[in-house]
Amino acid sequence: MESFSDLGAILLMQGFNGLSVFSVLLLMALGLALIFGQMGVINMAHGEFLAIGAYTTYLMSTVVQAHAPGFMPYYFLFAVVAAFAVAFAVGWLVEWLMIRHLYRRPLDTLLATWGLSLIIQQALRSVFGPREVSPELPEWLMGSWQPLDGVDIPINGLFVMALSFVMTGGLLLALFRSTWGLHVRATVQNRLMSGAVGIDTRRVDRVTFALGCGIAGMGGAAFTTIGATGPTSGSLYIVDTFLTVVFGGAASLFGTVASAFLIAQTQSVSEFFMTGSMAKVLTLSAIVVILMLRPQGLFSIKTRK
Amino acid sequence: MKVAPEVKVQEFALYVEGLTVSFNGFVAVDGLNLYVNKGETRVVIGPNGAGKTTVLDLICGRTKATAGSIRFNDVELTRMSEHEIVRAGVGRKFQTPSIYETLSVRENLEVSFPRGRTVFGALAFRITPDVVERVEQVAGEIFLADMLDQPAELLSHGQKQWLEIGMLLMQSPELMMLDEPVAGMSVSEREKTAELLNRIGRDRSMIVIEHDMEFVKHIAHKVTVLHQGKVLAEGSMDHVQNDPRVIEVYLGH
């Protein structure tokens, strides 16, 4: 009886771990799914927007600590919003300066945004220093929840999960229920017609790109709860994120969710049986092989040529 | 008015039977039957969205049919890949001129020469006198004999259409399919194109999609009218133009 509940506890925690990885991947992939999936723009600097969000959170934490320490328990949610805003603003600027000139050249966008990622990385390094930093986390995010005996679920993991679900839901709602969402979908499906009926496609592009970056920024804020941030933190998972989006079927947000879930679970389960690096190799190789067999990803929307 | 060539034995070059394709529920081509004789020039007309370009796409392999059969010279095309279909003798010209802008006219034609089609064949391909001769011969046929060394991007729209036809001619296809060959051409260019198509149509079967009825009259042996993915009427140009169903479909809605 003892070992059974032990096994149950382990399974529960392992399952939670899988869900945790899933929500992290989803947070990173959401913004990218919007930009790449809907607009076809490869933003290699996506990870850097995550980092921008994380550093914004850190900055807020330092400032609040120095000037208004009484506010500390409450600042975090404001920081998340600030992270979104800063990343959104930078994304807006980047789209206006660079991306909009490269729309029909996806490979060139790839290279140019890689250059951008180097610049942002160095900028962060110059301002914040090369070593990793962490914001002061409020009390309510620390510690763990113990629903059952022996089952320890870290609260920051729950926070990240909750945030990613809220954001996915919010994005889906925005995309399918709001006017903006309608404009985006129209522009993606038929740019010429959309322009002809009065949709400002340039503005739609700019807002969408900035929104994708803003979402990444929020993701960055969420990350600060589970790990430290350095200038290169953003680039660590950029390839995984792209694969997640591509694997799910780039045009489908639902596909991104499914893909993130599958990949996260595969990785977590594999880690049970082998080393971390071999698990990663296995997961990535499986994705690549499946993509080679089915390049359109899991969920593809068939269009008339 | 063109008179159909004498065909002794009822043996078609192209058999299209029960051809069907649907995109996400929309049936673009619906159980189409089409029979083209050897040496015949068949013009396909119809309102926009009737499925004309889709039929060409299906024959040349650009789109995969959901049902039906396409037999050319006793070979089933629906199972073959695009380049195999080309090698079986089918040439397709696209609606917008599809030429290699960065290469010269001569290079466009040379590259279309049907030798050295494999990787190593292409590496070993030498421009021998027979290639040069053929290039110059085709260039003459398509009215570009003195434009051979021009970069293709400098050609006029009409000349680009001719160049694409020339690139197809280099392959000596037995079935040539042209999608709106005179779109965007001036009146004199259209006349020249009609003459060109009649000339090259003597030795091969041709399917032409066109909207210019005068032009159609000059080149067609037989006309097929498509509507909503099906054959609406078929016959000589006169017959088709006076068919009440055809009139309704073009003028009615």
Added chain:
Amino acid sequence: MSAFYKNVIGAREGLAGLLVLAALVFVVFPLFLDVFRLNLVGKYLTYAFVAVGLVMCWGYGGILSLGQGVFFGLGGYCMAMFLKLEASTPEATAIQSTPGIPDFMDWNQVTALPWFWEPFRSLPLALLATVLVPALLALVLGAAMFKRRVGEVYFAIVTQAVALILSVLIIGQQGYTGGVNGITDLKTMLGWDIRSDGARLVLYYVNGALLFACILFGRFLLASKLGKLLIAMRDKEERVRFSGYDVANFKVFVFCVAAVFAAIGGAMFTLQVGFMSPSFVGIVPSIEMVIFAAVGGRLSLLGAVYGALIVNFGKSYFSETFPELWLFLMGGLFIAVVMAFPNGLAGIYKDYVRPRLARAAAGKGKAKRAAPAGEPA
């Protein structure tokens, strides 16, 4: 002879370009640089192999591979494995718990040489592997992707994934591969000490000769019908397909050629610098190799060499003097090359410098030569 002159050399203009580069590589550098710095240039020239390959598959074929480090690394590791085994004779490794195997295996408690290391005892097999293994990988990857008509963007992402997979694999399996430190302490090749000054000089010249061989092969390829087809496919892939060509085969071929070039570069790197590590295999180095080709001019084989030299000179200079500035510069370079100078230095030369030279020559009464329809690359 004249076909060779026209197609491989590139007629008068091509010859001039080749001679200038040859003079630089074989005469100027050895004359003015000490062996240490010459070795450094040799290192940069090994990167040029990758860049030259990229000119062919990316510039001409339209295939952007962000994983050329994989092939560079594979070639380098094949050579390194041979050299390491030679340096790990039972006599030399007598102090190890298991003599006769590379030191890093011993540190990782590996007790027998893994099976896949065995073929690398023989130089001919190692050399064969240097070329065949990357070519095979490129063949498999390319065939799987191009036969399925995977788009250029997906292809680029998948090559990144492969680079990531290989680098994680190498680092993770340190018992078998040397891990993050790579395979180091390479001493001799068939008894010849590759670390000596004399050897380094010889290797530099061999490297240069191989590079020129690759460039000439590339010229031959691009002047052939295959080269024209690559340009045509980049322009209108469908038209090529509908002219009876199996487009996928051509793409696979040129991708394999680029892979083999990169692998040769990797092997020469190992020989000249004396080690190979996973830091050349991953995503970052692979994208850097693209910038060498982009700066030189993605349509110019010679430009690729200059691009590799200039960017790497810049990197060493700036990383030492203004380390903070270097990443800004490189990031800026990526953006500039995409937005302002898509044809790199070669493009600038063609658009601004060469017309002035032609005008100057015409001014002196020499016959003006119109630019030939087929540019030497």
